[in-house]
Amino acid sequence: MSPESEVKERGPAPLRQDLALHGELSANVVGFCRLLRDAGTGVGPGEESDALRALRQIDLGRGEAFYYCLRTALAKSVREQRIFDDRFASYWGVWDQALELDGPLPQSQSVPPAPPDEAKQEPPATPSALSVKEWLAKGQKTEDEEQVAGYSPVEVETRRDFADFGSDELEEIEELIASLARALAKRLSRRLRPAGRRGRLDFRRTLRRNLRRGGDIVDLAFLRKRHQRLKLVLLCDVSRSMDLYSRFLIQFIYALQNRYRHIETFAFSTSLQRISHALQSSSLPGALDELALCVPGWSGGTRIGASLHTFVERYADSLLDRHTVVLLLSDGWDTGDVELLERSLFDIRRRAHALVWLNPLMGNPDFRPETAALKAALPHVDLLAPAHNVAALRDLVGKLAILRPALRGSQSPVKSAAEEQAATDAPGPQGGSPAKKRPTSGDNLMTLARQRKQSKG
Amino acid sequence: MTVADRTLIQSKLAEFDYIADAAIATAIHLARALQKPLLVEGPAGVGKTEIAKVMTRVLETDLIRLQCYEGLDTSTALYEWNYQRRLLQIRLEEADHRSLEEREAAIFSEAFLLKRPLLEAITRERPPVLLIDELDRADEEFESFLLEVLSDWQISIPEIGTIQATSIPHVVITSNRTRELSDAIRRRCFYLWIDYPDFDKELAILRAKVSGIDGNLAEQICRFMAEVRKQRLEKCPGVAETLDWAKALVVLHRDHLDPDIVEETLGVVFKDWADTRHMKASLAEFLEQLGIRSKILPAPQSSADTGPA
Numbered sequence: 001m002s003p004e005s006e007v008k009e010r011g012p013a014p015l016r017q018d019l020a021l022h023g024e025l026s027a028n029v030v031g032f033c034r035l036l037r038d039a040g041t042g043v044g045p046g047e048e049s050d051a052l053r054a055l056r057q058i059d060l061g062r063g064e065a066f067y068y069c070l071r072t073a074l075a076k077s078v079r080e081q082r083i084f085d086d087r088f089a090s091y092w093g094v095w096d097q098a099l100e101l102d103g104p105l106p107q108s109q110s111v112p113p114a115p116p117d118e119a120k121q122e123p124p125a126t127p128s129a130l131s132v133k134e135w136l137a138k139g140q141k142t143e144d145e146e147q148v149a150g151y152s153p154v155e156v157e158t159r160r161d162f163a164d165f166g167s168d169e170l171e172e173i174e175e176l177i178a179s180l181a182r183a184l185a186k187r188l189s190r191r192l193r194p195a196g197r198r199g200r201l202d203f204r205r206t207l208r209r210n211l212r213r214g215g216d217i218v219d220l221a222f223l224r225k226r227h228q229r230l231k232l233v234l235l236c237d238v239s240r241s242m243d244l245y246s247r248f249l250i251q252f253i254y255a256l257q258n259r260y261r262h263i264e265t266f267a268f269s270t271s272l273q274r275i276s277h278a279l280q281s282s283s284l285p286g287a288l289d290e291l292a293l294c295v296p297g298w299s300g301g302t303r304i305g306a307s308l309h310t311f312v313e314r315y316a317d318s319l320l321d322r323h324t325v326v327l328l329l330s331d332g333w334d335t336g337d338v339e340l341l342e343r344s345l346f347d348i349r350r351r352a353h354a355l356v357w358l359n360p361l362m363g364n365p366d367f368r369p370e371t372a373a374l375k376a377a378l379p380h381v382d383l384l385a386p387a388h389n390v391a392a393l394r395d396l397v398g399k400l401a402i403l404r405p406a407l408r409g410s411q412s413p414v415k416s417a418a419e420e421q422a423a424t425d426a427p428g429p430q431g432g433s434p435a436k437k438r439p440t441s442g443d444n445l446m447t448l449a450r451q452r453k454q455s456k457g
Numbered sequence: 458m459t460v461a462d463r464t465l466i467q468s469k470l471a472e473f474d475y476i477a478d479a480a481i482a483t484a485i486h487l488a489r490a491l492q493k494p495l496l497v498e499g500p501a502g503v504g505k506t507e508i509a510k511v512m513t514r515v516l517e518t519d520l521i522r523l524q525c526y527e528g529l530d531t532s533t534a535l536y537e538w539n540y541q542r543r544l545l546q547i548r549l550e551e552a553d554h555r556s557l558e559e560r561e562a563a564i565f566s567e568a569f570l571l572k573r574p575l576l577e578a579i580t581r582e583r584p585p586v587l588l589i590d591e592l593d594r595a596d597e598e599f600e601s602f603l604l605e606v607l608s609d610w611q612i613s614i615p616e617i618g619t620i621q622a623t624s625i626p627h628v629v630i631t632s633n634r635t636r637e638l639s640d641a642i643r644r645r646c647f648y649l650w651i652d653y654p655d656f657d658k659e660l661a662i663l664r665a666k667v668s669g670i671d672g673n674l675a676e677q678i679c680r681f682m683a684e685v686r687k688q689r690l691e692k693c694p695g696v697a698e699t700l701d702w703a704k705a706l707v708v709l710h711r712d713h714l715d716p717d718i719v720e721e722t723l724g725v726v727f728k729d730w731a732d733t734r735h736m737k738a739s740l741a742e743f744l745e746q747l748g749i750r751s752k753i754l755p756a757p758q759s760s761a762d763t764g765p766a
């Protein structure tokens with residue numbers, strides 16, 4: 001946003017001169033606006049003029065009114081309010097002092113306004129939050145950086161495994177992930193409003209079409225039926241074996257959650273936690289702080305089955321329906337009950353529109369779904385897809401969009417109720433109605449092989 | 458005169474039982490004085506929508522409400538042609554010998570226009586309060602469209618031309634932050650964040666809104682709510698829940714909290730099954746902390762010395 005150089009040029013010292021030169025309120029307000037802008041808020045000329053106009057409306061003698069007035073006009077979100085509060089006292093405190101001194105300010109740095117650089121740093125974090133941030137920043141592999149030199153960075157990063165990123169590259173990858181999440185959100189919003197069958201009569205278009213006939217309605221136009229948008233439920237494995245990946249996936253989820261409204265997120269290692277609320281924080285560090293508080297078993301062991309079972313028991317009724325795609329992010333290294341996993345997956349799949357397993361290990365050419373958990377899971381997922389780099393995530397955007405019509409075609413609406421009943425009555429996963437076309441593990445393996453071939457070629 | 462304005466607003470709001478702190482009063486005052494929309498954000502149930510309602514009463518004008526939802530489009534928010542009437546009109550005029558142009562002009566006149574909230578709001582003589590509720594629920598496309606209306610105060614209808622605002626409405630936009638609103642909308646508005654009220658404010662709200670509430674009970678309720686909001690809950694209870702609960706307890710003729718009544722009425726406060734379960738499990742301990750104990754003897758109605766230390 002604001003380049004560092006600019007900040008340095010217009011650091012504390014010139015600001016103080018400003019204060020000394022103009023004892024005028026308006027000049028100081030403009031100076032304050034500049035400070036806020038440098039601190040990363042979106043305060044622009046519009047806000048400046050608003051603030052000045054607003055100040056004319058209040059009693060300047062009352063400090064409290066002055067404060068609220070400026071804040072209402074200048075800080076346009078919770079985040080900006082926080083920055084505003086940070087800066088307010090130090091800036092106007094100096095101004096008060098300047099008046100008391102009654103003359104040019106001495107050059108001593110006794111009470112300088114807070115240096116703008118500090119704005120970019122996060123507010124002091126709690127110990128538990130720090131650990132997550134460190135976790136986010138750890139895992140450097142310097143040799144990879146050398147390899148990368150000379151390539152177009154974006155292209156290379158797209159193909160690189162998340163696990164190989166150094167901490168200094170986090171920002172770039174963050175950008176990339178955020179833009180991808182935006183694309184996915186947009187795609188989901190737009191794509192899934194297809195033209196339907198006959199619905200309500202569209203008077204506007206009907207009339208326009210038939211106007212030339214002098215009001216005889218021959219040609220009817222219908223409103224397109226609006227399909228409900230795709231909803232997403234993310235179940236994210238944050239156990240130790242996923243460490244290298246989940247720190248990127250969390251960013252992906254955070255970016256997605258902030259863009260797309262129909263999304264619920266859960267994290268699990270040995271137990272399941274709903275983290276949607278935590279991710280709604282207005283900044284990523286804020287979200288991580290929240291996460292640190294509410295996810296106890298971060299980087300612990302894995303019990304996918306038990307965690308998914310909790311999901312089915314507690315949340316499936318309210319969250320799953322025919323418009324919901326469940327994304328399960330996990331490497332499938334499970335130490336828990338495989339049968340429970342199988343049953344839970346079966347339950348989820350039956351109630352949701354589709355179940356997608358994203359596995360970061362699939363990026364490895366030698367990957368085979370050989371862990372017990374994965375083998376058991378294969379018959380119950382609609383798609384097993386890699387999620388180890390940006391390219392894979394991008395791929396996923398396309399796949400999610402395709403997944404839908406394909407599934408829709410395979411279920412006739414009349415039949416499905418009866419089928420569902422059959423599935424409910426069935427004692428185990430094998431009892432599912434054969435009429436309902438589910439990909440078999442064979443299909444999944446085929447997909448896998450094809451993908452592997454592509455990635456090699 | 459301007460000095461008095463804000464305090465005037467504050468006291469006027471209080472007259473209508475809306476307890477506004479300085480931040481709220483300032484925001485309302487500035488939005489009104491500078492004719493800018495006011496964007497109000499905050500958790501559910503803290504009285505965001507209420508601001509628009511009470512503003513309407515203070516300004517003695519009308520409230521026009523646009524409830525946002527997904528898929529909200531121009532024909533619901535702005536205007537729609539009255540097609541049925543137009544069809545009839547065309548039929549009636551078949552024998553008419555007016556020229557085609559004249560007839561066409563008649564069909565595309567304002568007489569056949571159905572005003573939806575936004576158009577309605579800018580064409581009133583006396584500026585109404587326009588409440589755009591839960592804007593975060595509408596699509597992003599609608600947001601950018603709204604921006605156009607809010608910046609130019611005009612609406613263009615292809616068949617007629619541009620309709621200029623006859624008066625600029627007092628706009629209140631609320632959002633529950635289920636998604637982030639665009640920067641453009643934020644820049645256009647004054648911003649107000651309302652958080653859960655602190656103890657004193659909530660007590661004032663209770664006293665104003667629930668007639669006949671026992672002072673001791675009100676204090677206990679507010680202390681309970683303040684403590685509850687520190688817990689990690691799925692659905693944190695807002696002021697609306699506090700009021701519901703207080704009203705329920707008043708109807709039950711209670712003048713203090715005790716563990717039994719709290720447990721019985723837990724459903725009024727907690728709207729999520731998991732939260733209810735969580736609170737039930739730790740209720741005794743929780744109330745102990747607040748100094749609310751069950752009595753060994755059944756309390757007679759007259760016992761007044763029930764206040765916590």
